[in-house]
Amino acid sequence: MSNLLDSPSMLKTAIWLNYAFLFSMMFVIAGILTAAMVLQYGFGELPCPLCLLQRLAMFGVCFGIIQSFRTGFSYQNAGVSLLFATLLLVIAARQTVLDIYPRPGHEYIGSAVLGIHMPVWSIIIALCILTAYALKLIVLGDSKHLTESKASDLPVIGSIANILGLYVVALCLVNTVSVLLQCGLNECHTFGYQLLQ
Amino acid sequence: MMLAVFVAMSCALVLAYLGQCRLSVVVLLVCFVLAVKLFLWEIYSPEYGFRMPWIQTDLVPEHKHTEDGLV
Numbered sequence: 001m002s003n004l005l006d007s008p009s010m011l012k013t014a015i016w017l018n019y020a021f022l023f024s025m026m027f028v029i030a031g032i033l034t035a036a037m038v039l040q041y042g043f044g045e046l047p048c049p050l051c052l053l054q055r056l057a058m059f060g061v062c063f064g065i066i067q068s069f070r071t072g073f074s075y076q077n078a079g080v081s082l083l084f085a086t087l088l089l090v091i092a093a094r095q096t097v098l099d100i101y102p103r104p105g106h107e108y109i110g111s112a113v114l115g116i117h118m119p120v121w122s123i124i125i126a127l128c129i130l131t132a133y134a135l136k137l138i139v140l141g142d143s144k145h146l147t148e149s150k151a152s153d154l155p156v157i158g159s160i161a162n163i164l165g166l167y168v169v170a171l172c173l174v175n176t177v178s179v180l181l182q183c184g185l186n187e188c189h190t191f192g193y194q195l196l197q
Numbered sequence: 198m199m200l201a202v203f204v205a206m207s208c209a210l211v212l213a214y215l216g217q218c219r220l221s222v223v224v225l226l227v228c229f230v231l232a233v234k235l236f237l238w239e240i241y242s243p244e245y246g247f248r249m250p251w252i253q254t255d256l257v258p259e260h261k262h263t264e265d266g267l268v
Contacts, residue, residue: 049239052199056232059206063225066213080225087232094240101251169210176203183199 014140015149016157018073021136023161025129026065029058030164032125033171040178045110049188050095052179054122057091059172060084061129066165069151069158078133085129092122109190198238202231 036055039045047055064081068074096119110118140146151158181193205228212221241247 049199050236053202053232053236053239056202056206056228059210060225060229063206063210063213063221066210067218067221070213070216071218076222080222083229087229087236091236094236097249097252098240103251165214169207169214172203172207172210176200176207179200179203185200188199 011143011145014143014146016154018136018140018146018149019069019151019154019157019161021132021140022065022068022073023157023164025132026062026161026164026168029062029125029129030168030171033058033168033175037171037174037178039110043111046182046190046192048095048109048190050091050098051110051118052175052188053091054088054095054119055175057084057088058125059168059175060087062165062168065161066168069161069165072147072150074147078137082130082133085126085133088122089126089130092119092126095119096123198231198235202228202235205231 033055036047036051040047061081061084063084064077064079067077067080099117099119113121116124151161179188181195182188184194186194205224209221209225209228212224237247
């Protein structure tokens with residue numbers, strides 16, 4: 001596999017596949033985070049503290065991808081993304097178990113999408129991220145020259161990814177302002193925006 | 198605390214976008230530690246600790262089989 005991927009013709013394909021994979025993952029996560037914000041601002045569904053931490057974990061996954069596009073691919077950046085994907089899985093699993101038995105003060109909040117509530121979706125998302133990274137490592141992880149590649153070698157994907165990365169940064173900044181309004185410097189609640197009351 | 202976590206993540210992402218690789222990773226690690234601490238604080242209950250007593254984990258007593266059926 002190593003010799004095959006390191007041949008000049010296959011190396012270019014491997015680099016393209018690697019960055020296409022990273023771009024696709026950031027695109028999907030950006031879509032999920034955008035949907036979460038539409039539900040928050042459009043439908044008035046305020047996120048719970050664990051929901052906010054799950055959003056944060058998704059931003060952490062994007063961090064590793066943005067680093068790869070800005071400074072070149074490295075397995076350290078992939079490690080950062082995997083670390084936050086694991087954090088997402090742990091938080092989502094705990095929240096799912098926390099609310100699995102409806103009782104006063106504990107029930108799944110927010111709308112169900114396709115009959116599945118948000119924390120359960122987060123488990124699925126985390127598992128998809130981890131599985132996708134595992135598959136990528138199986139297919140491309142053996143190439144020695146992948147870490148020498150730069151996103152600037154692929155102008156089209158690189159440019160679009162930089163714009164998408166900027167969008168993710170903007171989403172995080174909007175979320176930070178939103179957290180300030182919702183929680184202030186206190187504990188977060190889903191009753192309303194503390195600073196607007 | 199939640200605000201601090203999001204501010205740290207925003208700083209890390211902005212620094213990453215500006216190409217400040219090492220500094221952004223340091224800020225991100227601070228964010229990760231804060232997030233884990235906040236997560237543990239959120240799920241801790243003074244009454245139950247980290248346990249989840251609403252989940253039944255005791256063994257269900259086995260039904261006794263008699264000639265008349267289950268007891």
